[in-house]
Amino acid sequence: MPEDGGAADPALLQDALRGFVRAFGLHQPESTPCGQAIPVSEAHALGELAQEGELRQVELARRLRLQKSTVSRLVGQLTVRGWVERAPAPDDGRGVTLRLTPSGQTAAYHLADARREKFARLLDAIPPDERAGVLHALGVLTEALDE
Structure with a gap:
């Protein structure tokens, strides 16, 4: 395992960003993450x-x-x-x-x-x-x- 505990693995960054995008609602382009219908x-x-x-x-x-x-x-x-x-x-x-x-x-x-x-x-x-x-x-x- 790398010295950084695998943190440099691009797949980990991808998974983390994917989770953030979904949790924040950025994958729903017809409304804002704040819940506004725009x-x-x-x-x-x-x-x-x-x-x-x-x-x-x-x-x-x-x-x-x-x-x-x-x-x-x-x-x-x-x-x-x-x-x-x-x-x-x-x-x-x-x-x-x-x-x-x-x-x-x-x-x-x-x-x-x-x-x-x-x-x-x-x-x-x-x-x-x-x-x-x-x-x-x-x-x-x-x-x-x-x-």
């Missing part, structure tokens, strides 16, 4: 727009790590819901600027509130002396995915 991608887009106030569509694609065509469809869905409005970018006629409508701001607020409650419960379920390690491990995993 696709996860739409929730992330609303969150980014609520945080920034206004974003170019290409910047939203970069932040969400999605293809431009995927974000274009996503923005179309949010526009149909009445949550996002598009406008030509002031400095580039080909660019598109996005901002939340008042109903989009309300939806984003409710999502953020549900997310805060979910993460507060989740954090409470992690033993206090393990919280820093969990946060560190998530950061390391994110960095590894970025490489």
Whole structure:
């Protein structure tokens, strides 16, 4: 057995991530892990727009790590819901600027509130002396995915 007790086994990482994805509800793309009946991608887009106030569509694609065509469809869905409005970018006629409508701001607020409650419960379920390690491990995993 390896010195790390088998922890370097890719199958162990795969199993651990699979379990996390399922437990957190990420395999259910039509609702958020917080239990809101909105696709996860739409929730992330609303969150980014609520945080920034206004974003170019290409910047939203970069932040969400999605293809431009995927974000274009996503923005179309949010526009149909009445949550996002598009406008030509002031400095580039080909660019598109996005901002939340008042109903989009309300939806984003409710999502953020549900997310805060979910993460507060989740954090409470992690033993206090393990919280820093969990946060560190998530950061390391994110960095590894970025490489």
